[in-house]
Amino acid sequence: MSDPKEWMADIASQHEGSYVELYEKVYAAVARGEGEVPWAEVAERHEWLREWAAEQQLDGTGKKAVVVGCGYGADAEFVASLGYETTAFDISPTAIELAKRQHPDSPVHYTVANVLEPPAEWSQAFDLVVEIVTVQALPRSLRRQVIDAIGGFVAPDGRLLVINNKQEEPFTDGDFGPWPLTRAELDSFTTSGLTEVRVQDRPSEEAPPTRRWQAEFRR
C-alpha cells in the first residue's frame, strides 16, 4: 500500500468537487481497500487529549460532549469513557459507518453532519467540545465559518479543547491541505463568546517536525 499522505494527496489533486465531498471520496476508497487515511494511526495529538483530560480530572457524569470530525472514533470513545453522553460527527457517511463497525457496543452517538451546517439543537449544547485537526483540514476561506460553528457548540460554563497544527508566518498556502492555524485564527474562537483559558505552542515529536496549538476555551 502506498504512503497514506501521498495516496490522499493524489486523490485531492484529481478531485474537482468541494472539500466536503473530498472526505467522503477518500473514506469510500478506504472502505474499498484502496488505501488508508493519513490520520488513521494512533498519533501524538490523541495522547495530548488524554493527558489534558487527566490533568483536568474531567468527569463527564451528567454532561454532554461532542467530538468534531471524529473519523474512526478513537477520541469519541475516550471521551465517552470519561462519562460524557457523547455525540461524534463526521461529514463522511462512510467514516461514520466504519466508526460504528469498529465500536459495535459503543455508547457514542455517531452521526453524519457537516460542521458548516450543524443541527440547530447543537447550539451551546455541549459541556465539552473536542476539535482535533478538523479546522486545518478545511480551506482557509472557510475558517471563519468553521471556527464560529465549533465555538457555538460550547454550552454556558462549557469548555472547548482545540488541537491543530501551528501555521508559522509568513506563509503561502498550497493547493492542498492541511492549512494550519495562525495565532490570530486560533484566537478567533473567542468571537463566538468564548474566553481563552490557556494556549500552548507545543513541539510535535512526529515527523516532519511541526508545532501544534493546544488551546482551551470556556464560555
Ligand SMILES: C[S@@+](CC[C@H](N)C(=O)[O-])C[C@H]1O[C@@H](n2cnc3c(N)ncnc32)[C@H](O)[C@@H]1O
Ligand atoms: C484530518 S481528519 C482528523 C480526524 C480526527 N479528528 C483525528 O484527529 O484523527 C479531519 C476529519 O474531519 C472530517 N471533516 C472534513 N470536513 C468536515 C466537515 N465539513 N464537517 C464535519 N467533518 C468534516 C473528515 O472527514 C475527517 O474525518
